[in-house]
Amino acid sequence: MPGDENTIVFGSRSGPIISVCISTVFGYGSGANLNHAMNMRRLLLISIAVTLCGSPSGAASADGKLRIICFGAHPDDCELQAGGVAAMWAAKGHKVKLVSVTNGDIGHWREAGGPLALRRAEEVRKADKILGVTSQVLDIHDGELLPTIENRRLITRLIREWNADIVMGPRPNDYHPDHRYTGVLVQDAAYMVTVPFFCPDVPYLKHNPVFLYYPDRFQKPNPFQPDIAISIDPVIEKKLDALDTLESQFYEGGANGSAELIPSDPAKQQERKREVRAGFAKRNEDLGQRFRAKLTDFYGADKGGSVKYAEAFEVCEYGRSPSSQELKELFPFFGE
Numbered sequence: 252m253p254g255d256e257n258t259i260v261f262g263s264r265s266g267p268i269i270s271v272c273i274s275t276v277f278g279y280g281s282g283a284n285l286n287h288a289m290n291m292r293r294l295l296l297i298s299i300a301v302t303l304c305g306s307p308s309g310a311a312s313a314d315g316k317l318r319i320i321c322f323g324a325h326p327d328d329c330e331l332q333a334g335g336v337a338a339m340w341a342a343k344g345h346k347v348k349l350v351s352v353t354n355g356d357i358g359h360w361r362e363a364g365g366p367l368a369l370r371r372a373e374e375v376r377k378a379d380k381i382l383g384v385t386s387q388v389l390d391i392h393d394g395e396l397l398p399t400i401e402n403r404r405l406i407t408r409l410i411r412e413w414n415a416d417i418v419m420g421p422r423p424n425d426y427h428p429d430h431r432y433t434g435v436l437v438q439d440a441a442y443m444v445t446v447p448f449f450c451p452d453v454p455y456l457k458h459n460p461v462f463l464y465y466p467d468r469f470q471k472p473n474p475f476q477p478d479i480a481i482s483i484d485p486v487i488e489k490k491l492d493a494l495d496t497l498e499s500q501f502y503e504g505g506a507n508g509s510a511e512l513i514p515s516d517p518a519k520q521q522e523r524k525r526e527v528r529a530g531f532a533k534r535n536e537d538l539g540q541r542f543r544a545k546l547t548d549f550y551g552a553d554k555g556g557s558v559k560y561a562e563a564f565e566v567c568e569y570g571r572s573p574s575s576q577e578l579k580e581l582f583p584f585f586g587e
């Protein structure tokens with residue numbers, strides 16, 4: 252069987268201790284003479300829970316730096332969707348974390364299991380070093396992600412532990428079930444990150460972060476609608492360098508690739524690498540064309556009209572609803 256559960260575990264999956272204690276203590280005894288004792292126990296347990304909850308985390312960091320956490324289903328999704336803006340935030344000293352919710356252990360036509368999961372974790376480590384961000388790969392099998400309570404707790408804890416101002420993820424309508432359920436899990440964490448007694452072992456967030464979706468082409472039940480578009484022209488080469496390191500997925504073709512993609516002749520190998528890189532440059536150029544109107548809204552007609560490479564995002568209604576001024580503060584790149 253592929254993927255040892257303990258091979259690359261980074262995230263905690265333990266449930267809250269408090270709910271177990273309450274059900275155990277309240278599960279026995281009856282009669283009036285027990286009421287007082289039970290009430291006392293209830294008070295005691297509530298006070299323990301409040302102590303464990305601690306004080307809420309504030310949304311804005313004391314150092315004035317933004318904190319951004321991006322979720323993707325696989326070790327490459329965040330880098331593809333938000334690698335440019337991640338590098339731009341990182342260059343200004345803001346703190347960015349890219350999380351792959353599965354370990355990617357079936358994402359190749361030739362190899363699978365633990366060795367592929369380790370290979371892909373190493374690929375994103377290299378990519379994220381180039382981007383200047385932190386990365387984490389959760390040890391959940393590729394192709395098997397489900398929107399369970401356990402996973403809702405896992406995502407909620409990660410957002411709280413990062414003390415996030417911004418959370419990104421895919422929309423929940425997508426061809427790939429792992430993408431869909433990553434979208435559902437991130438949506439389900441919106442609001443719950445602010446609820447004190449949900450996962451009381453990690454301090455709740457006082458302010459709901461802004462939750463944002465990555466773009467996609469799916470039309471049903473509703474198409475992606477950009478709320479912000481960012482020029483990534485200053486960092487396009489850095490983003491392409493990062494994507495170059497994800498060889499198992501792009502150079503070798505990932506799950507739907509084949510041996511025919513990989514030439515044996517070194518000159519042809521270089522040509523293949525150039526083609527892959529050009530494909531990603533074109534992908535970001537197409538986003539610039541597709542979201543030109545939004546670029547113009549944020550940068551003005553002159554600059555917005557001349558942006559070549561872009562990334563764009565849609566605000567999820569379940570997180571905080573930012574004004575356009577707040578979006579400009581969260582994406583502090585428009586005066587450049």
Ligand SMILES: [Zn+2]
Binds near residue numbers: 324427430
């Ligand atoms: Zn994916």
